[in-house]
Amino acid sequence: MLRLLAVAAVLSLAACGSPATHNSADVAFAQGMVPHHEQALEMTEMVDSRTSNTHVIDLAKRIASAQQPEIDRMNGWLRSWNAPVAASSHTSHGHAEDHGMVDLGNLADLDGTEFDRQWLSLMIQHHRGAVEMAKKHLSAGTDPETRKLAQDVVTHQEKEISEMESLLPQG
Numbered sequence: 693m694l695r696l697l698a699v700a701a702v703l704s705l706a707a708c709g710s711p712a713t714h715n716s717a718d719v720a721f722a723q724g725m726v727p728h729h730e731q732a733l734e735m736t737e738m739v740d741s742r743t744s745n746t747h748v749i750d751l752a753k754r755i756a757s758a759q760q761p762e763i764d765r766m767n768g769w770l771r772s773w774n775a776p777v778a779a780s781s782h783t784s785h786g787h788a789e790d791h792g793m794v795d796l797g798n799l800a801d802l803d804g805t806e807f808d809r810q811w812l813s814l815m816i817q818h819h820r821g822a823v824e825m826a827k828k829h830l831s832a833g834t835d836p837e838t839r840k841l842a843q844d845v846v847t848h849q850e851k852e853i854s855e856m857e858s859l860l861p862q863g
Contacts, residue, residue, distance in 0.1 A: 712773075717832035719775045721825065721842060722766040724792075726778055728822055729759040729766075731793050735815060738800060742807040747859050751852070755815075758848065762841065769838065792821020812860045819849040819856070 732755055739752035770777045794814050802810055826842040826849075833839050 714769070714773055714835035714838065715833065717829060718835040718838040719770065719773060721829040721833055721838060722770050723775065723778055724825055725822070725845070726763055726766050726770075728792050728818075728825065729763045732756075732759050732815070732818060732822075733763075735796070735799070735811065735818070738807075739811065742803045743811075744804075745808050745859075748808050748811065751855065751859070755852070762845075765841070769835075792818070792825050794818045794821070809860065812856045816853055816856050816860075819853050823849050823853075 736752040736756040739749055743749065767777050794817050796814065797810075799807070799810050799814060823846050826845040829842040830839060830846075833842065
């Protein structure tokens with residue numbers, strides 16, 4: 693009898709589908725972090741043609757290689773949650789405060805040490821925005837995978853902020 697009840701319970705749950713593990717905070721986090729990461733990719737794409745600083749070049753490559761898979765993962769979550777997936781924004785002007793974005797200003801016009809200083813300063817600000825978004829999500833999100841990504845963002849980007857601060861040219 694107990695076995696039949698267990699089977700009936702499993703079948704009943706299967707018929708209803710598994711309970712959702714995500715909430716609106718998880719959706720908002722993914723929808724906000726995707727364009728945020730896309731702006732970071734836009735910034736990393738500028739590096740090779742504007743500096744010969746091997747530390748900045750290496751950092752930009754690491755940022756790009758970490759954030760593109762995260763974009764893909766978050767877009768996958770949004771699709772599985774039947775939530776809107778934002779079109780690629782790659783915009784460097786306008787609503788800088790949205791999604792922790794930064795105004796890139798004249799970054800594309802700089803090169804050498806001036807570029808390095810401005811790029812590092814903006815990327816520090818950009819990462820701080822991501823850390824803030826991730827911490828906010830950790831206080832409200834429920835999906836375990838989304839929460840893990842948010843914690844990873846905090847951990848990795850805080851380390852990168854320290855690295856960038858040490859690379860920032862003085863003067």
